[in-house]
Amino acid sequence: MLLKDLVGQSQNGLSFPEYCLKHIVLDDRTPYNVFNRAYMKEIVEAIFTHPHITITKGAQTGQSTLFLSHSFYMVDIHGANVIYYLPTDKMAVRFGQTRIDPYVERSEYLRSRMLGTDQAGLKQIGTHFFYMLGLMSKTGAISIPADEVLFDEVALINRENMDLAQDRILASKLGWQRYFSTPIYEEDGIDELYRESDMNKWVVTCEGCGRESIPEEEFPDNMRDDRAKGGKVYLACLKCGAALNVDNGRWIAEHPERINQRGYRVPQLAIREARLDLIWDRWLKAQGKPEKIARVRRSALSIADSGNMQPISSKVLEIVEAAGDYYFQDRSDIQCAMGIDMGDRAHVAVSAPWGDGFKVIAAFHIDVEDLLPLIPDWEIAYNLSALVIDAMPYKTESKRVVRALRRATGYIQYFKPNYKETTEGEDEKEVRVIQIDRDESLDEMTSYFGTNPPQALLFKPRDTKEEKTLDEVKRHLKKLVKEEIVGPDGQKKISYKRNTENHFGMAINSALIALMLRNHGGSISPENILTAGKRKIAQLLRGYDDA
Template structure:
């Protein structure tokens, strides 16, 4: 291959959105632009220039035949593809017609560009189609063989899209994958991948003592207020002022299969250290957004995500019950397997779970309902709408399919005519979170393998603040972090419990109480 991507960019004097490319202020970009490792992860703050960097790297590789089958550059949605293509990619080509534009030929679509003898595909990672009720897919992601894939804003993408896209490289000898994102939740998305990498950080050599400091690892102690009110970056060893231009990349764990980079606004010459320290010390600052967007660090408040320990602390001394005289309530999440949670309402606001199990058919669920004397059940309405409605119509007890809706606010809406209960997804997840964390409200069976699986799935969702694509306003939503079937089964159980009598413990066992509790 001809000159490496960085040299090509620098000596061709490519013009980017902010003007002609220059090394000054972007020293941290040189090594990543030259890197051709198979799997790379960029955990970063906003506006650090990596989207342009990766596009340049892809164009250089396509121009020189490194990706004969082409490359795919993914954004979370198709709308973002269209916006990027029109507002950034097309102007970039126009500004660099001699170095790049002459090699890129227009097609009839904004999401396909011919570069030399190959193609650069821009795609949205949203999966909108469903196969047999459970498997999400996308024809645009399935039908395109490529040699390299770039995931931009990986944390915002459908988790299922990654495997679908990687499968497009099965017939490639190159198989390059690059992930890029502002991190969100710990142990999820870009943060999870970066933890599996060699974890490269930008080490700055001190002019005074010769020792090295990583600003990201030392924050906030790496920033120091001066008497005049200004703030400087300081060496962790001697306290002398240090400068990002004197940095270099150092892996914390050598020999890993994944190359990982972490960079933040602490190393940006366009962000004053004082602005960062002021924001961090301001009690009104949203620390989640500050860590995610300014520090490039995964962060979540304790009240926005359950932990496995939170769940297991609710375990009682009793093993799972083999049956029950009732009255019981039941929540069922519908997918490849049906995740079933059965319990009783205890007193005013308590639930004792008697059984949690994964079964294969609706007939299995029917048998469980009979065995535990279920009087109220709520199912995941989708994707098996017809089967759920058939079950509800046949059941001789309160039985509803649940539809999550952002428009539904406050208490759940129970439609007796079609057996559908509508509830706000964020609000019911908040309610189940509170059920787990409020002492004495939830009792699980004694810990065993299934209870541990329940705990793992119950915590595989977290509350994050994100932009509503329709309105542009910021809203809280629960983001799926992995298999979370049992969490939703718990949500449905909580809904079902509203429509049965509570049982109260007495010296002789349990007695029924009137229905009076609303979650």
Template sequence: MKVIYYFPTDSDVSDFSQDRLQTIIDESPYLKSKSKKVDKVHLKKIGDSTIYLRGLLGRAKTRSVDADYVILDELDVAPADKIEYAKDRILHSRLGLISELSTPSIPGTGIDRSFSASDSRFYIIRCDNCGWSDPLEEAFPDCVLVTNECAQLCCPRCKSPLNLSSGEWLPTRSSKTAGWHISHLITGIKTLDEIYDLFKKSRTDTEKMRFYNSILGLPYSGELRPLSQENIESCISGEEMWEGGEGLYMGVDVGEVLHIAVGTRENGIVKVVRLIEALEWETLNETIDAFGIVNCVIDALPYKYFAKRFAQAFPGRVKLAYFREGAFERGYEGKTGESVEVVKIDRTESLDELVWMIKEKKIVLPARCREVELAIKHLLNLVKEKVVSTRGDERLVYRRGVENHFAMAFNYLITAIKTSPISSRARKTAIIKRKFIR
């Protein structure tokens, strides 16, 4: 059997291979006797089987070998655009096995989404007194009885003691995919007193997120997810998307798929009139022409060569965007005759502004359709996390590496409106050419 064990980065591979996997092999007489003399961080051979250890950053490594079994570790912090390529490694295998492992993070994303699509097995302890039999994690902290002596598991309904050893794994959904929920309530690694003490000390949203994610194994975002479904849905209009127009603005998030937001500003309200997903860069040229774009801001990275060529094709109408903490600067880059306009913005501050505009209904979205549903999902993925600088300063920033592409496109659209070379007084009124008929 050929197994590929994927981690988010190559440094994760090195740490796991040398500190954990090799230690397991060395301390097991059986595995050590079967282990072949291949002393490589990224490759282990045990008997007739091969284990490849790979980081997901870099598609060449993701695609380099095929496999019978793919394991994706720490799914929630792995680059989302590389995960499907990793899963393709089993396409020619008769076994075709996939396992996903992760500490959960944002509700409805990553491992939480995969677990919800599985048969969702929980370790269930049935109360002998009243018959209660729900997952402990979902009943916490009511399933803990605290006395002067110690904390103990109890039925959240009748408070009778629960015996951890009497539980069993039971599915809570019907699915062909098996999924197990594991938390510190059932592993015995931490005592119940330690767990309850951590719970009491978790006061901030960051601390609560860490507790629910890492101790209970539950997704949690709290106030660190600033937008709710209701916030976003309140911005949806009944107007269908436009097919063309004049005097409009455009924001583009760049990746393997281009996410494009076209809109205008009317009486202080940003009106989004078209959302597009595209695989070809030519679509950007077509969109600029179809909507008479007067100003566009496009993500300069990761495909700077193509973004720069696009900007050079429309001088004065396209700006490359870079993120720089504390910045809002405009300028140029490149040699004379080949220079392009650039704008540098603070990622956190600009996304804070986007969030505020949605909460205040200063953004209007088109009528519900596939693209709008995707935009809702991407906006809900705007979740903050605490980072500490090299100087020890703490700051809340929006998490990277999540599916937030249309949210970023909206961010660039707002920047395009703010940096338009045309004054608000002289700006053309946006004109609709044709409605997009579905």
């Protein structure tokens, strides 16, 4: 009833399923039946009744077609303005040309409804608009008001720009948000949004014994391959062995109390006609190859798995937590190092040497304007020997922090390909500068957490406040994820993702660099702080042996 209450009765009385059957023609020239898969019924109902929908999906599960058709319906029948976001402008234009335009061309009705502007990234139906925009920059996130925003390929969209784009619906009575994507990174992108929702899962009931199961969570134990006996590959009940009918299922929310955010996980295994033989063959061939296993888990199971592209995962942090046996520290008798990631808020990590590695003994996140007065107290309390702070985006404030140190040696930090130590400014304004390769330093830092047993530890919280801080630290460490980019030389390379909420991870990285610098010598008394760890870092840093 929500839609009718807000925008009135549809112009021609067609329901959305009727509209799709009558006016949406698929690539194979058949009418679009939104209920051709059992799991779709509740999702279709939800997108017309619930303001916030998240769908983490396997490949080819029909969500893009559903939301594209939904967008036509909303603009055409209900006079809404809709924005369909994709990660980049190039993807948005290509989507318009290869997906939207063919739907219009195949439907005499849709062709007749197009008015005025008819571009790949903009369709006008009547007096309302259907936009296709990229979110690589903030430009696509501003200026255009809308009643509904849809985000496709969320796993690849810049989160900050996506948050800005949500402002487009503030003036609308509807104000609907829809997010859908195949997951990549654990607790990042679409997986993070799904975990914040009520987390509906498709639960299948065995027609043989009545046992309920979630197929993707029992994969691969529930797969049976009878092809050698003239049979087929099928999903089996783990209790009685009967073949599962995935249409005999229902959505069950893991967190029904989260009424403000509806979420669904849609794996390929929930599709009755899914090619289970191909999925199974891909899985068998992927064994021993983490990246290929990750692709199958993402596309077939709709489970976030980045392979080697997310060095610090939940499993890694479970091992780290089990190895740690110390609490958040307010002070330290041994010399420590501090790393600070600068932004709208400053994220601070204090690290102490530990064996061949290090341990994080304290972490803070504070307003930038409150940072400077705390430096003298922290320097004494944590017996700081070195501090490394981002030069950007607040270089003036970062320099003030370095100059506020009385005993410790401070550096402002730039991420550049070649390792270098230098200075900026003159006389009393002079500060030390460290420039270092971002990807290589992060590879080194994350490797300390990733070894088993770990060579990096995290503190245990003493109270609720510290528990929240620790949760944020772990969340930011998991967001130190990699992606494939094209470098300045035009060559593809794997690099740590930028513009993501990994601030504590970057602060811990700076604290580790500060430990290395403390051991480097110079004006600091040489003590063996990182032992073998120091040598490991030194080998990593370009030019270190020659510095």
